[in-house]
Amino acid sequence: MMPNASVPRESLLDVEGLSILIKDKRGDVRAVEDVSFSVAAGETLALVGESGAGKSLTALALMRLLPKTLAVEAKRITLAGKDLTSPSELDIRKVRGSIMAMIFQDPLSALNPVLTVERQLVEAIRLHETISRSDARARALELLDMVRIPAAAARLGEYPHRLSGGMRQRVMIAMALAGRPRLILADEPTTALDVTISGQILELLKELQRDLGLGMLFITHDLHVVRSVAHRVAVMYSGRVVESGTVADVFERPRHPYTEGLIQARPHGSFVTDGHRLREIAGTVPVPSARPPGCAFEPRCGRAEADCRQIVPPLVLEPGTARSLACFHPLQQEQYA
Amino acid sequence: MTALNRHLLHYLGWRLLQSLVVITIVVIGSFMLLHLVPGDMVDVLGGQRGDMDAELMATLRARYGLDQPMLVQLFHYVTGVLQGDLGYSFRNSNTVLSLVLQRLPATILLVVCSVAVAVFIGTLAGVFAARHVHRPIDVIISMVVLIFYATPVFMTGLGLVIIFSVKLKLLPVGGLITPGVDMTTLQLIGDVARHMILPVLSLSLFYIAIYARLARASMLQVLNQDYIRTAYAKGLGTSHVIIGHALRNALLPVVTMVGLQIAELFGGAVLTETIFSLPGVGRLAYDSVFERDYPLILGVLLVCSFVIILVNLIIDLIYTLLDPRVEVSR
């Protein structure tokens, strides 16, 4: 089922001109360059692209959790009315967990192996509200119920390694919800899980998002997942957003050659090809230090012309639509059918 | 939870069984060593007295079972050891067990204090260095640690004696208690503490170096783990993350290392006790080497091994308390 595409546009997160620099003695390299997007309350924006596109870095940059060798530059970042363009350590700490929470890819390594579920949950709860230990425990149980963990009371005393993969990710989600955040950054939350379990987790996230009216930035490389959870999508290629818009628009009528390639390489989330040709995009994503001077996709693009080799195409809003596009020679709508 | 406890008991029971096997091997090995010595106990006695005739020696041999076949002697030795009979020291006219037990407290005091100091200071230095990795303070700590690591225990001991006792005259040169002074309990504790500073320092310096290196490496590794990022993502401050999430994980290798090195510490105690004339088992072993009192030396060796096995069991227990994953991984 496709989520309703028409959502209220009350902006929760606004990101403008975000770049991530890899500091190096031989000169800085931009892993992510000039990325802009926004997420409204109650809306899910999917960041999609191949590995190395800079999706996870973007999420970590918002949380300021990047390693020290990476630096963040941005024209403007606002979250729920707060300016987070260049926050102090204390500012960002107040935001982490309470306004903006993150769910990571591998729940086993993301949970502390020597602390019980209770310790880790109660810690997150008591960090954001003054509450007694026993009340915090009750709230922890409530959170475990919310993420549908059966026999929650018995799970509190468990250590992460004794839980199944799906259970661990549910605990991670409960921990992310502990501070009553308004925005969830989900970094490939189902990639490390079995197919059936990952379906359950996706359903859970969708439900929670709807019930709690959360904004969600959902990072994935799986187009099928994008279709199932997201309202809008931003396609990233080699550190830049190349196309963005509503999921329906972008997937039904892709205009950037890379988006088209992605969709054709992936048979609509099923293994039945329905007459679609399964096609790989030739070549690989360039590393940030060896990007061509023009459009990064140009070497792999069938439609590239001379201008593509010299100038980086800017992301421009298509007049009269909700779609933005960074391409000099996009596919015409009628070309794709 | 009950399943967990059963796993744990199973594991600890298995470790206990292993320890018993190891003790048995040590006892048999000690018996073999005793028979490697040229001449037996009666020869030693004879050599001491110088006037023993062959008949008397034969009688004595029969009395101590020394004329029996090896296996029978081994059986007697093992059953004796099990009952706490480690032999008799003719030089000291006392049983080996009571001689060793008299000297054991000083050594245990020395070793326990040294481990505590080494783990505390070493971990602190290592964690501090890891927090400031590649900055000047980290380089300085690493260099100091490298020099500690290369300095043998006896060099540290002699150096400290020269500086603090001979030149500065701040601390006593040796011994455990100032002799011939009446003291209250509190004064006595203070006096012993003053006497222990230099020995503990000289024995622990090398281990401070080891734990600092280990704690630094393990802290750096832990700080790269995903769960540390999760802790920051929750909104925790750096000190909370370090103390609440990183430290416990980073301490695991340190705890393992303490278990591996407790035996070496007892070895180092011989040198420390000799330099500082402490009345411990190390000093006892040293003296008995020169008196060729082999039952006594082996008694020291055996008792130390027992203590070390015991300490290792305790450390295993601590480890299982610190790391819930033990039952799975081992």
Next chain:
Amino acid sequence: MLRRVLLSPAGFVGLLLLLMIVGMALSAGYFFPKGPWALVARPYQWPGQRPGLPFGTDSLGRDILAAIFYGARVSLIVGLVATVCALAVGITVGSLAGYFGRGVDAVLMRITDAFQTIPGFLFAIVLVSILSPSVTNIVIAIAVVSWPPVARLTRAEVLRVRETEYVQSCKIIGMSTPRIILTQVLPNSLSPVIVVAAVLVATAIITEAGLSFLGLGDPNVMSWGTLINVGRPSIRSTWFICVLPGLFVVMTVLALNLLGDAINDALNPHFRKR
């Protein structure tokens, strides 16, 4: 590999110091033809007090510098030979235990446990005093107390290599067990053992010095520990007799540790970034 060791500051300094010590050991006979025992001046001469005796004399009037040069020979030889012996025993025990597993493994590892339970230095003292103090017996004693860690490490590595596909395929094509161990398993298990070897030499040198310090050195051989032992009674006044040879022990051990660290980093380049 060698290039990477030399390019790291630790490896360079370590190798330089070690070459200096080796140079001292080799040139001892050339610079001090009278040997380390010759009485050259009055006893207890402070360093620099008399020309030609930059390190002074010991309690019998022997040249301390000459003793240190000759001592380098003993320390290095004892360290090297003891390490080779410990490696031979440790690698044999470890690879047998790791390759055969089960009963063999259980028996060998409990014996290894037993050796690791006994305080090594105390055990070395007992062995030397029972066997009588000679260079050979000191080497034996040091080797006996230092093989267990090698055995553990080799076993762990062999366990890892044993499961790899190339060893499994050797089994399938019917290669004999000793041949698999010698030609396939060991060569692929030994690189961590090389790092340990440098540390083992250092530990052996410390142990030898410790034994001599306690008066359990070979009385016919001048080692750094012998000199330290000679200087001990007069530590309050002429402390340099102890400290000078001690500094050389520290320097040698430092050099070996630096070299070990550098080799370790060269073998595991991805760890350097830490």
